[in-house]
Amino acid sequence: MSARWIYKAPVILALAALAAMPARSLAQAQVEADRTKKPADDAPVLQVVNNNWLDVHVYVSRASGPLVSLGMVTTFNTREFKLPADAVDAAAGLRIVADPIGGSDIYVSPDVLASAGSEVVVTLQNSLPLSFVSVRPKAVGEGK
Numbered sequence: 001m002s003a004r005w006i007y008k009a010p011v012i013l014a015l016a017a018l019a020a021m022p023a024r025s026l027a028q029a030q031v032e033a034d035r036t037k038k039p040a041d042d043a044p045v046l047q048v049v050n051n052n053w054l055d056v057h058v059y060v061s062r063a064s065g066p067l068v069s070l071g072m073v074t075t076f077n078t079r080e081f082k083l084p085a086d087a088v089d090a091a092a093g094l095r096i097v098a099d100p101i102g103g104s105d106i107y108v109s110p111d112v113l114a115s116a117g118s119e120v121v122v123t124l125q126n127s128l129p130l131s132f133v134s135v136r137p138k139a140v141g142e143g144k
Contacts, residue, residue, distance in 0.1 A: 042116040044083045045138065046096065048073045049123040054100035056124060060084065061095045063111065072101075073124075083114060096122050096133060109133040 048058055050073040059067040060083060070081040083094070093111030100106070107128045112135060114120050119138045124131045 043085070044114040044116065045119045046070065046081045046083050047078060047119060047121045048081070048096075048098070049078045049121065050075060050098075052100055052103075052124045052126050052128070054103050056098045056100045058122075059097040059099070061097060063092055063095070067097060083120070096120065098122065098124050098128070098131070100128070107131045 050056055055072055055074045057072050058070045060070055061067045068084055073079045093113050096109040098107040105128045112120055117138055118135055120135050122133045
C-alpha cells in the first residue's frame with residue numbers, strides 16, 4: 001500500500017497547488033485593489049490636543065442625539081479621530097465631550113459646524129473651562 005501512495009502523492013500535491021492558485025491570485029488582486037483605492041479624504045477629522053494631567057475619553061454628540069464614543073487621548077498627547085458620518089450635518093451642529101478619567105469635571109464644546117474637508121481641533125487645558133475648539137480646512141496632504 002505504501003508503494004501506491006508514493007505514486008499518488010505527487011499527483012495529489014499538484015492538484016492541491018492548482019486548486020490554491022486561483023484563490024491566491026484573487027486574494028492578491030483584492031489586496032492590490034485595496035492598496036490603490038483612494039481613501040475618503042472628505043470625512044471631517046477631529047484632532048484632540050490633551051494638555052490635561054488626566055487621560056480623557058472623547059465623545060461626539062449631536063444636539064438631540066446620544067453620545068458616540070470616539071476613543072481615549074492620554075495625558076499630554078494629540079490624537080486624531082474620524083468623525084462619524086451621521087454626526088456631521090450641515091443644518092445641526094455637533095458637540096465634543098471630553099471626560100477626564102478619574103476627574104469630576106467634563107468639557108462640552110459649543111455647537112460646532114463641521115463639513116466635508118474640515119478639521120475640528122479641540123485643545124484641552126489642565127483647567128477644563130480654559131479649553132477651546134476651532135474649525136479649519138484640512139491642510140493639503142492630510143487625511144489619514
